[in-house]
Amino acid sequence: MSRIVYFDNNATTRVAPEVTEAMLPFLGEMYGNPSSMHAFGGAVAKHLDRAREEVAAFLNAEPEEIVFTSCATESDNTAIRGVAAFNGPGTKIITTKVEHPAVLNTCRYLKGRGYEVAELGVDSLGRLDLDELREELKGTNKALVSVMWANNETGVIFPVEEVAEICREYGATFHTDAVQVAGKVPVDVKKTPVDLLAMSGHKFHAPKGVGLLYVRKGSYFQPLMLGGHQERGLRAGTENVPYIVGLAKACELARKHMAEDEGRIAQMRDKLEAGILAACPDTIVNGDRENRLPGTLNVAFKYIEGEAIAYHLSDLGICISTGSACASGSLDPSHVIRAMGVPFVAVHGSVRFSLSRYNTMDEVEYVIENVPKVVKKLRDLSPFGPETKVSTYE
Ligand SMILES: Cc1ncc(COP(=O)(O)O)c(C=O)c1O
Incomplete structure (x- = not known):
């Protein structure tokens, strides 16, 4: 062929050549652990900080609102299972029938384990009915809503800004799987008040194996990964610095182009x-x-x-x-x-x-x-x- x-x-x-180039020093001589006390690790920590700033700028977020993960599946699981665990059984989870399995299977896992789960339908053009969302939210206490920003199969974009406003009205936490909009549609978390948002590097020219979870200040969840203090205790495990630097480069390229x-x-x-x-x-x-x-x-x-x-x-x-x-x-x-x-x-x-x-x-x-x-x-x-x-x- x-x-x-x-x-x-x-x-x-495909990984952008600029992304590969940006990653190379961190697969070579700059191998220090960013959490180490010594200057060799500290030098790497500075690059990790810079990467966090770049990713935050891409979303118009604050650097301390970015949590690096291994992929969007991990980010989605952390958000949904983490909020469910924090709020406790009885929490109502509202999602859609057209989510990626990373969200759908996570919500279905929680169903029957003390959590009520509602799946919103779509019309023949794949569009959401926001009145159905309002109906499901009526009378809820501490609900969690997970609605994707754009669908991976049809590309249909959901009205996340309106969903976010409705969630605020009802005091619900709003998580969005924004994997498919990354680098394609501007994402501004100041304009679109989501609480939690997942993205994945490999969908916009960074490598596979790196993702992020945006966590609005004042949003709470129980971390999925327990261990060290990395990522402010929200995601334990030594940061994958080469891939995070690559993710930041992909964000920079997306912002420019x-x-x-x-x-x-x-x-x-x-x-x-x-x-x-x-x-x-x-x-x-x-x-x-x-x-x-x-x-x-x-x-x-x-x-x-x-x-x-x-x-x-x-x-x-x-x-x-x-x-x-x-x-x-x-x-x-x-x-x-x-x-x-x-x-x-x-x-x-x-x-x-x-x-x-x-x-x-x-x-x-x-x-x-x-x-x-x-x-x-x-x-x-x-x-x-x-x-x-x-x-x-x-
Ligand atoms: C909408 C959506 N969410 C989540 C994922 C999972 O992403 P990852 O491969 O980073 O776990 C994908 C991948 O196809 C996706 O399209």
Whole structure:
């Protein structure tokens, strides 16, 4: 396979060369422990402080509100399980049916262990109903709300600012999984009063294995990781300095280039969408096209299987995915697309294309040229068609 066209950037991204370069000294000569008493460790601690300042600036937060973790799954678990443990059984947890498993499975774990859990639905465009949220919050005491900022499968952006205001009104703690907006949409925690927010380095050109939890001053939770005093006792364990420095560099690059990158990425996505829709009949776009991430396109090709499309495109060097990478390995259709009530003949044929600043128009053209051929080939073999009456999901 000579050519790789990587359109799976919501699963993970390429590490920016500037990020690798920034990390190298900390994989080499600057190996001191930032918690050590000696000057050799102290020099590394200064870089850790600088990284914290850069990450805080990226979110318009204070440095002492940033807790470094190993990934967003850890950040989500720390926030949800930590608040639940701090508030105690009886706490109501409100989330959505379309969260990433890092949130959904954590909430479901707590259900039945003394916690009441409500999952909010979405409409056919993947949008939330804020009245449903208000209804669930009525009469609660110390509730925890976990609503993602943008969906990883459809790219649909939720109204987190309004969710945050509603949570304040009802005295609920608000956690948001902001993994998919990192580096794509400005995040300002002064403007959007979330209490806890999770991000992951590998979704915006830092390496895998580093994440962060933003903790607003005055928010309380029971730490998940117990041990040393690192991260002000909120996340024990020696900090992964090389990766944290890389994360800070990715934040710096995102701050500098976000506006320009995202305009170009949206142009590529729109061209891809128009090209696919023009060449493939019986194809629909999943999610709210007016309010989604610039690089995400989720398409349902009726009468065929998304896995088969992804598999055939992979033979041509084109990398895409069906649903969340974390849910792959299961043949069940995506929980997100199903929550939107997409009909049976389309739900199975849903695939996601996700672009980054490293993609080009030339790659978009290559994909537009090949997707219709693969779709036609699979439809010629499919037992389903416009006359199909089976509709178990409708
Ligand atoms: C919305 C969302 N939340 C959480 C995660 C988990 O992130 P990590 O791989 O850093 O644990 C992902 C990864 O796909 C995601 O898309």
